[in-house]
Amino acid sequence: MDTERKKDGESSLSRGLSLLELFSPEENEMSISEMARRVGMPKSTTHRLVVDLLRWGALEKSRGGVRLGVRLFELGHLVPDHSRLRELAIPFAHSLNEITNLTSNLAVREGSEIIYIEKINSRDLKVPHSRIGGRLPMHCTALGKAILAYSSAQFVSSILEGELAQVTPKTITSPDALRREIAGVRQSRVAYDFEESQLGLFCVGAPIFARSGRVVGALSVTGATSRSQARSFAGVVLASSHALSHALGAPSSAFAAA
Template structure:
């Protein structure tokens, strides 16, 4: 008997394939076909066919009797993305210096829509477990790196963030547009941003924007630590120094992000 289930989401083959690939989550060791179908709305017949096609390119690989996970090709392609690669190469020595100077978790993030995506992370010693990961994303409005970027970004980026809504992630998340706008004005004045338990309970963060050839930030750098231990004002000059060093390197002709 022929299945009457219809696919939801994108109508093209490429669209459905990327929908399947995007359905994998950071904590997945493997995902069943049924779970992928539930996450994407794609029928089992279509998903099964696409997964086997993707497996021939090592974009996914089958695990055990029915599980799937991302393949090595996805990792290799990610490393080839010029924007992230150029930025990471320019930032590497400054991130290492910042880590050595502060012993805190160091992040490098880029803007992506209303979010930020982390492209590098150096884990601090003895600090809190931070949910961020390389390739992961967080809302811009409640993170230090996000606010450092939003403060200097064109008005339409902030407008998009506000239109999407400011969801409360912790009791200290700023969810009033007027208050967020006022805070971003302060960030512009002092040229660094702070976060105090706004994205995650127990952590604090200080961040600074990174520029390339224009006045719009291409990224931000930050350090993150325990909220009751990290003196953001004390560490702000070190973070700003790192951001300025990366900016100068980019503007001096390092492969641009």
Template sequence: MTQPGRRTGTRPPVTRRVLGILEAFTPERPALTLTEICRRTGLPLATAHRLVGELVAWGALERGDGGAYRIGLRLWEVASLAPRGPGLREAALPFMEDLYEATHQNVQLAVLDGLEVIYLERLSGRDAVHVFTRVGGRFPAHATGVGLALLAHADPELQERAIAGPLRRFTPKTICSGHQLRRILAEVRRTGVAISDGQVELFALSVAAPVHGPDDSVVAALSIVVPADAYDPRTLVPVVRAGARGISRALGAPSARRPPASAARESSPAPTGR
């Protein structure tokens, strides 16, 4: 006999259904009709209509003149409270702008979420080399400069998960071997910088450095992405390091207050992902 109040079906809880509706929206499909939401979530029309109505009333969704729904500003308002969001972005922007003015290419700030990176900010010129990234977008960490800089300083258990794979291939230069990834992460820790050469697109080169927080843990990574055939990565290493150090200092990182190691004692890192 079923006990009172106990679920008898396998219907997912309301929270999961609501999150499923929000996840139905993507950069490729930012506006969805109710029918499309039902198709993407598998929810019955009546259930979707009720939940979407509640989300609209709260402000998580907005309905346009054509009847399609979009993500609402209320979600942006809530997301702005994330500790790795606006505060980190505001501290980083002056240094990102300096890097951008020096190259008019892509300057990016990202954080680690599992085995992926999430981009908090990107500055880009009209003629900058093409990148797939966008603010709020995700990308596999092993294939990006910011991802390698973050993975190198991540929890060892997470590093082992990344090394165990699978590692998605984008180009012939993408790191797809766990042994290779382990070696490169050790090199990033040794040199303090990650160079991702042609791992996502063969014509793009990324140089990244970790950003440290108030307790000196790595909280983000700063990178610049330039045309691979127009730049020597070694010329970008000092400015990216300096930018990351400036952000770390603005965040109160103790290590960023100490004088940096002499450039004469530092060996130039070799490009990774070849």
């Protein structure tokens, strides 16, 4: 009996989380009927789960049905590593934005993707780009390459052996080419994205290290300019990532090139 209850509880939790995953910036509210249709659950089951999520605070009622609740926002800010990194990084991101007049970005790894946890937008960047909470594959972003260059050999192999999706015509999809790119980042400590994640945009990124010496994220600037101009921002991005890493207590050995 206890085993059955446990299985039921785990199943309910999994189904409840699948409902939360339906929401996106484009669809921030939804009716229960639409939620049931999308996840393929009976409307009565969906309604029961939604009531539980409303009671807990993961969802709240809206004019169009329900939307994500403030409880999730509160919990997100309690994640220790990411919240501390973001708190310390904000001044550096603002400084990069002011110095370069470009959009500055802060990202961390989640699975095989990067997730943006801070962004200071440039008034001059008219092309729609990433957003806080947005995700992109690691292999097509400067932020992702900067993190990959200092990740474990096992993790890098898992990326190289997996699918390298072609996000734009200029995305690197060859494992050998990406391996060479990562090796170059370890030498220069700077990574580039030349229209690989979005046409018309470049990105210059550098890794961020923690007290343990492990890579915990990356800092970058994004703009619409030429390849030669993009490389001119490498120094200020690298200096900012170094300063932020020192603020996090990273040892000097973490910055050594391969």
